[in-house]
Amino acid sequence: MNTRFFFTRSKLVAVVLFLGAVTLAVASTGGYHLLKKYSFGAAQGSTREYFDYITVDSAARRVYLSHGTEVKVIDADSGTLIGNITGLKQDHGIALADESGRGFVSDGAQGKVVIFDLKTLKVIGEAKAADDADCVVYDPASKRVFVMEGDPNSLTAIDAKSGSVVGTVELGGSPEFAVADGRGTVYINLESKNEIVALDSHALTIKSRWPVAPAGGPTALAIDKEHRRLFSAGREPQMLVVMDADSGKVVKSFPISGGVDAAAYDPGTGLIFASTREGILHIFHEDSPDAFSEVETVKTEYGAKTMGLDTKTHNVFLDTADFSQPSSSGSGQRGPRRAAVLGTFRVLVYGR
Numbered sequence: 001m002n003t004r005f006f007f008t009r010s011k012l013v014a015v016v017l018f019l020g021a022v023t024l025a026v027a028s029t030g031g032y033h034l035l036k037k038y039s040f041g042a043a044q045g046s047t048r049e050y051f052d053y054i055t056v057d058s059a060a061r062r063v064y065l066s067h068g069t070e071v072k073v074i075d076a077d078s079g080t081l082i083g084n085i086t087g088l089k090q091d092h093g094i095a096l097a098d099e100s101g102r103g104f105v106s107d108g109a110q111g112k113v114v115i116f117d118l119k120t121l122k123v124i125g126e127a128k129a130a131d132d133a134d135c136v137v138y139d140p141a142s143k144r145v146f147v148m149e150g151d152p153n154s155l156t157a158i159d160a161k162s163g164s165v166v167g168t169v170e171l172g173g174s175p176e177f178a179v180a181d182g183r184g185t186v187y188i189n190l191e192s193k194n195e196i197v198a199l200d201s202h203a204l205t206i207k208s209r210w211p212v213a214p215a216g217g218p219t220a221l222a223i224d225k226e227h228r229r230l231f232s233a234g235r236e237p238q239m240l241v242v243m244d245a246d247s248g249k250v251v252k253s254f255p256i257s258g259g260v261d262a263a264a265y266d267p268g269t270g271l272i273f274a275s276t277r278e279g280i281l282h283i284f285h286e287d288s289p290d291a292f293s294e295v296e297t298v299k300t301e302y303g304a305k306t307m308g309l310d311t312k313t314h315n316v317f318l319d320t321a322d323f324s325q326p327s328s329s330g331s332g333q334r335g336p337r338r339a340a341v342l343g344t345f346r347v348l349v350y351g352r
Contacts, residue, residue: 050341054308177221210248215239222261261305315351
């Protein structure tokens with residue numbers, strides 16, 4: 001036997017075992033890692049793979065997945081498919097109004113909001129919105145649902161109980177994510193203007209406009225309601241900024257990876273999440289309302305840019321699909337185009 005080879009190989013095995021032990025230790029002592037994966041087929045009647053917002057109902061243990069021509073509703077603990085909300089053309093956001101027992105789905109291709117019963121998941125009505133209806137958020141203070149309309153640079157407000165449109169607002173820029181503070185203000189990222197607007201949800205008037213620099217092209221938005229902090233993530237420059245929700249002052253900023261599309265804040269842990277198209281989950285911590293730190297950067301899967309947070313388990317839901325190789329014909333600010341492969345849609349659950 002070659003003694004030198006024996007010792008070399010032994011050392012190599014020891015190193016591999018050590019690294020494996022370290023990986024398991026990190027996963028078990030606080031690092032976010034993949035817990036579960038659920039795969040689903042193509043959406044009913046869909047000819048392309050498309051997915052968007054994820055809404056988690058932590059109390060009811062349901063997860064709502066925007067999936068092209070339908071909304072898939074799964075059990076938050078088992079991943080079992082509970083039901084589908086169908087008849088859509090291209091759905092985006094899902095908002096839940098527990099007080100009225102209703103849910104609201106924006107359909108950008110049809111310029112409307114579909115209203116469904118939270119218990120049965122049956123469609124019970126619809127409300128007119130503008131084309132490119134995208135993010136939708138429920139404001140418990142005004143008991144209204146607000147629909148962001150990208151191309152028209154506007155929003156539509158809907159009474160959650162009656163389903164009637166109560167007004168529209170010209171925003172002066174293309175809206176993306178929106179969040180409500182529960183006190184009568186809805187905050188909206190304006191991607192085309194590099195700013196956040198604060199809207200009075202009762203009067204339907206804009207109270208403030210704040211720049212998001214050093215971020216740009218803001219898309220994702222989350223809020224710490226108790227400490228009055230906004231978390232706005234942009235694509236150009238690629239930054240997450242922490243902003244005072246009352247003054248608009250930027251408190252802190254962090255660089256992030258490309259193609260951010262969702263953000264979340266967990267009041268139970270003080271963690272802030274931002275998910276990106278590149279397959280990176282950025283995690284930060286609110287040490288105090290004026291001090292923030294980077295916790296970890298987790299590699300997920302390419303395309304896993306949409307996200308929902310379960311505040312009960314503190315798990316994060318992401319979704320993605322298989323993607324084709326980059327096309328040489330399209331690049332631009334979002335990089336080479338990669339089409340999602342029909343029928344490969346899946347949900348990834350990350351936690352500690």
